[in-house]
Amino acid sequence: MKRLFVTTILIYSALFSVAQTSSPNNRKIKNSDIKITNQILPLPIIDMHMHANKADFAGTPLAYCIQRDEWPVSATGTEWLETAMKDTTCKRKIMPQKTDEDVMNKTFAIMKRRNVYGVASGRLVEQWKAASPDRIIPSLLYRSDKNDPSPDSVRKLIQLGKYRVFGEIMAQYKGVAPNDPSLDPYWALLEEMNIPVGIHMGPTPMGAPYMPGWENVRARLHSPLLLEEVLIKYPRLRLYIMHAAWPMIDELLALMWVHPQVYVDISSLVTDFSKTAFKSYLTKIIESGFGNRVMYGSDQMVWPELLDIGIETIEKADYLTAKQKRDILYNNAARFLQLSETEIKRHHGN
Secondary structure (H helix, E strand, C coil): CCHHHHHHHHHHHHHCCCCCCCCCCCCCCCCCCEEECCEEECCCEEEEEEECCCCCECECCCCEECCECCCCCCCCCCCHHHHHHHCCCCCCEECCCCCHHHHHHHHHHHHHHHCEEEEEECCCHHHHHHHCCCCEEEEEEECCCCCCCCHHHHHHHHHCCCCCEEEEECHHHHCCCCCCHHHHHHHHHHHHHCCCEEEECCCCCCCHHHCCCCCCCCHHHHCHHHHHHHHHHCCCCCEEEEHHHCCCHHHHHHHHHHCCCCEEECCCHHHHECHHHHHHHHHHHHHHHHHHHEECCCCECCCCHHHHHHHHHHHCCCCCCHHHHHHHHHHHHHHHCCCCHHHHHHHCCC
16 A cells, blocks of 8 residues: 555554464374474464555554444545544454564564465565565565556566465456456466466455545445456466455355356455354355355454464354364365475475
8 A cells, every 4th residue: 555545544444443372291282283393383374365564554553443343334425534533433453563574573473373374465575475485475466556567577577486376456446347458468367377366356444435545446346246257258267356255245156156266265354344244254155065265364464463363263163163164274275276285295394
């Protein structure tokens, strides 16, 4: 995000505004645990949606409201900005990190403790990759503006091994649909090069078009059905929908039925909404038989604690089986990313 969005991020933070691994001496070791040099290596997790951002990527770092039960109401759209600024109903906030080093290092500390491997995009992704080459899977952010690399440049970057994933595609924030002609050369290239791609379809800041910088956001762009002609035209495209196209559950289920190659991640949903709302959305996907295409994501920007909160929400969900939890936290993403057996074994400590 650019500094143009400072006020907007303030609102976003207001609205959407650890346990340590036990010592093997203090608990019974289970079959699912792996011993590494007298320590327990947790089963691996893949975070499909992380951001390698500067601490001030949107101005002064601000608190983040999570798991809201209710959202503010405004008399008119014109008054929304002021209404949101004055909102004091957030019950649980987490604090941001204030320096680039703290954002990265504290994120890495959680990743190491929980054995997380992250698909990360953003301005500092090369720095993060250099600092933790085994845990960061670099992804190329696409903002749908004049600063985006051309398809030819993307090809060269991929050939050089700079990126393994393309996304987050943030066209929704610019009012650009996924079937817009401007994206067509990228879809063609990504299919040709067999590169997995993630597109933002789902929650934007509440009331976004009434905020500076996001005037082009439209509710209709939540619809995953806008992807259908893209999927038909490029049938080998490996695509996942970030934020699981919330709240368009019926359209999402229809798309996943007709296009069995489409995956989703649950970033934002797992932390921003109430546990009841998240459970409702996730269980509809799973009960429809698509639990093998749901992947974990944190949408971590400058709030490393989001990783812990999201992972714990999945781990403690009594409505999920042990297999469903492992599929969401690792197995589905490993399959989608086409990780090698060597990578998977390394993630498990073998």
